[in-house]
Amino acid sequence: MADVTASSVKSAGNVRQLAIYLTRDKLALCAAAFLTILALCVMFGPLLVGEMAGKLGLRQRNLAPFSLDQGFVYILGADTLGRPILARLIVGAQTTIGIAAAAVFCSMVIGGMLGLVAGYSERWYSHVILRGADIIMSFPSLLLALIVLYTLGPSVANLVIVLAITRMPVFIRTARAEVLELRERMFVSAALSMGASAGRILFRHIAPLVLPTLVTIAAIDFATVILAESALSFLGLGIQPPDFTWGAMVANGRGYLASAWWIAFWPGLAILFTTLSLNILASWARTVADPLQRWRLQSLRKAPR
Structure with missing residues (x-):
């Protein structure tokens, strides 16, 4: 019972210390606040404004933003069919973040295991894995995604698979580099x-030490996947109507920029704000995790009044 209490106190202290580090970096704090609001919109927003996102209103066609005559949902204006942009942003966020999260999770799990x-x-299949990663990396990721989606057809499943495959080499090489160093340590x-099998050593002892690095890479890669998905949707090879993402919304409005x-x-x-916030928060997490860089946050103090 005492051990459980001590562990709870230690965890609460770690969370409190992370909160202190976050408040000392104002840019990271703003990024975390934006991502928190975005996460709440993704989870609960479609339940509130989901029906409005597809509701046609020819009277509100191309309604200018910051006009509250039609209600708060039209504060960002309306598109060419009179649908409120605010509602479509909230619903589109769920699709965009969901596809990116699924692609990053699949690439991290599969790429991490292969790495x-x-x-x-040191057997032949390890060389096959590396050569396969080299082949994927030899093609521009967006070009490879375009070829595959044009051949198989655009769909949610194909989009997730393509994005996961194009980002997998990053996790393969990162996990392999970590394992090459860890397998020479004394605990291995x-x-x-003591007679432990290779599988037990790999997944019971080495994998938990590699996982934090892979999670950090996944947080950084999340922004890249969002941009790739938006680019594919902008080119018409992403999610097809009636579903939509942020990239598809940009594509629908490119003919009306004037x-x-x-x-x-x-x-x-x-x-822009989502990818920028993800990169800022990932940079902050990398600074906190590195003892050689953590002093930057520890040395920050509130200036006296």
């Missing part, structure tokens, strides 16, 4: 001397 095997084993030799700029501006701004 573990390639780094620990001790486990081998007369109704807000149709493409707001989803483009949402993509």
